[in-house]
Each structure stands twice: as C-alpha cells, then as structure tokens.
Amino acid sequence: MQTPLELPRAIAQFIGGNQLVTDEVGESPASVYAFTRGNERFFLKTCAAVYTPTTYSVLREARVLQWLNGRLNVPEVAVVAQSTAGEFMITRCVPGEPIQARCDDPDAMLALLREALRQLQAVPITDCPFDSSASERLNELEYLIAHDLCADDVDLEQWPNLDTPAKLLAHLHATQPTEEKVFSHGDLGDSNVFVDTHDQLYFIDLGRGGIADRWLDIAFAHRNLREDVSARAAKDLLRGLGEPDQSAKRVFFEQLDELF
Known part of the structure; x- marks a missing residue:
C-alpha cells in the first residue's frame, strides 16, 4: 500500500515486498502499519516533520525505547530513519x-x-x-x-x-x-x-x-x-x-x- 510519506531507503529495504496493513488503534497523528517479515511481525510508525519538536516525534520514541531496553519490557527498535518529510521507525511486535x-x-x-x-x-x-x-x-x-x-x-x-x-x-x-x-x-x-x-x-x-x-x-x-x-x-x-x-x-x- 502507499504511505503518506515517501519511505527512506533503509526503511523500504527492511520492509521489502511485504504488505503494509494500516493499524487503526490509537489517536495520535502518527501513521502506523503492521507487516510480516519471515515469521516475525513488525510495525512501521511515521510522523510528519511538523511534529518533530513534540512528543509525537517518532525518533524521540525510538530513543526512549532504546534507553528503556533492559529496564522495562518494550518493543525492540529495528530501524530508524529521517527525511525532510518526517521520521520513521520500525519495531518488533511484542508478545501477548x-x-x-x-x-x-x-x-x-x-x-x-x-x-x-x-x-x-x-x-x-x-x-x-x-x-x-x-x-x-x-x-x-x-x-x-x-x-x-x-x-x-x-x-x-x-x-x-x-x-x-x-x-x-x-x-x-x-x-x-x-x-x-x-x-x-x-x-x-x-x-x-x-x-x-x-x-x-x-x-x-x-x-x-x-x-x-x-x-x-x-x-x-x-x-x-x-x-x-x-x-x-x-x-x-x-x-x-x-x-x-x-x-x-x-x-x-x-x-x-x-x-x-
């Protein structure tokens, strides 16, 4: 499917030809998509550049998740990227x-x-x-x-x-x-x-x-x-x-x- 923001190369390469499915849960202005790669489920999260100074920033969330690794059970960050259009993060799905x-x-x-x-x-x-x-x-x-x-x-x-x-x-x-x-x-x-x-x-x-x-x-x-x-x-x-x-x-x- 087509995403509102053009995907940076690192993000697009990780997703490959796997189908993105819109995730409707949540009320933030970020866009979230689920996809399966091999036998694992991942999520792509994106936000437009106008939100980068806020807590809607996807890169801010990625840094929080990386800092919390080993302190709390949180999603593993697989890939992060940024472009003039916005910010992008792929995380591994948590169990349960x-x-x-x-x-x-x-x-x-x-x-x-x-x-x-x-x-x-x-x-x-x-x-x-x-x-x-x-x-x-x-x-x-x-x-x-x-x-x-x-x-x-x-x-x-x-x-x-x-x-x-x-x-x-x-x-x-x-x-x-x-x-x-x-x-x-x-x-x-x-x-x-x-x-x-x-x-x-x-x-x-x-x-x-x-x-x-x-x-x-x-x-x-x-x-x-x-x-x-x-x-x-x-x-x-x-x-x-x-x-x-x-x-x-x-x-x-x-x-x-x-x-x-």
Whole structure:
C-alpha cells in the first residue's frame, strides 16, 4: 500500500515486498502499519516533520525505547530513519495482547494497571535523559496550539469556564503542580500495556516517556478504570496507593491531555 510519506531507503529495504496493513488503534497523528517479515511481525510508525519538536516525534520514541531496553519490557527498535518529510521507525511486535482484552474482569484489570504503575515508577531516573515534566508539556502544547495541531476530538464542555484552547492553556499554567519525579509512561492506558500468557507486561507507545510527576500515570490509570471498567475499580486503585488522593493533580493531567 502507499504511505503518506515517501519511505527512506533503509526503511523500504527492511520492509521489502511485504504488505503494509494500516493499524487503526490509537489517536495520535502518527501513521502506523503492521507487516510480516519471515515469521516475525513488525510495525512501521511515521510522523510528519511538523511534529518533530513534540512528543509525537517518532525518533524521540525510538530513543526512549532504546534507553528503556533492559529496564522495562518494550518493543525492540529495528530501524530508524529521517527525511525532510518526517521520521520513521520500525519495531518488533511484542508478545501477548493489550490488557484491554481483560476489561470484563475488573479485578484483573486493576491488578494489571497496579503492576504497570509499579514497574514504571521503579525505573531509576538518575541518568534518564528525557524530560516529560509539566513545564515541557506546556511548552509543547503552546507549539501545538500555535500550529493548529491540537486533537480533533477535544471536549472542553466538561470544564465550562475553559471553553477554548487558550483558556485551558492559561489555566494549566496557573495550576501547574509541584512535581514528585519518577519515570512516567506519559500515555498509560489499557491499549498501551500488553500481557503475555505468563502475565509478563510489555509497554508500547512511549513517545511521551520520561521524567514526570508520579501522578501523571496514576491519573491516566484512574481515568482508564473509571471510563472502561467501573467507578469502584477506579476508587480501589486510589485506595491501594497507601497515601491520600491528590485529585487536583489528577484533574491537571487530564486537562493537559485533552488537547493532545
């Protein structure tokens, strides 16, 4: 099939004559294609050059994955390339299935997300070169707004006084929290965590990975449970943390994510 961006030679040579199949999962502006080479399954991910200064950057994600190798179970990066049109990465498919497949079992989903949080926050950040702090993400949001690159499915009606991207951005600057820094996935949800038959976890879509506040991933896990499983499971996640809920931080990170 034809891709929106012309493929650099290294990428095209790796794919060879194998058929690319569009992967519809995910809401980012990146394009993702699956293909089989020999007996192995791979994914090609591309982003247009306009996204290279953001966490949608495919090369940024490749660097995060390479740094995490040996620290977390993440996809192996096979090939990366860049052209004036954009960025390109081929990764090897991880085993298992998205934990989303177990959403009919609230206890299992809760346990899997708790374990995902534990593993992510256990990654040492002493030498982590990736800054995903609130200030960096706000700078990124300013870039997206200025270039009219915000998400198409924005829902600001849930915050009646923040009915424009500019108002939401100003509010986020005014409510930016003090951060307790850990390694963060940055987009933790039940489609970005896989589990294999031995209950081993694998993490994908780590473009926003880096040092951030520990409540960022907690907020996303809580939202995932609240919206896709049950309110009780979401409450149980918070109760199991062994510390008071920081609802203001959870709201901040949900609001920050709305325009992405």
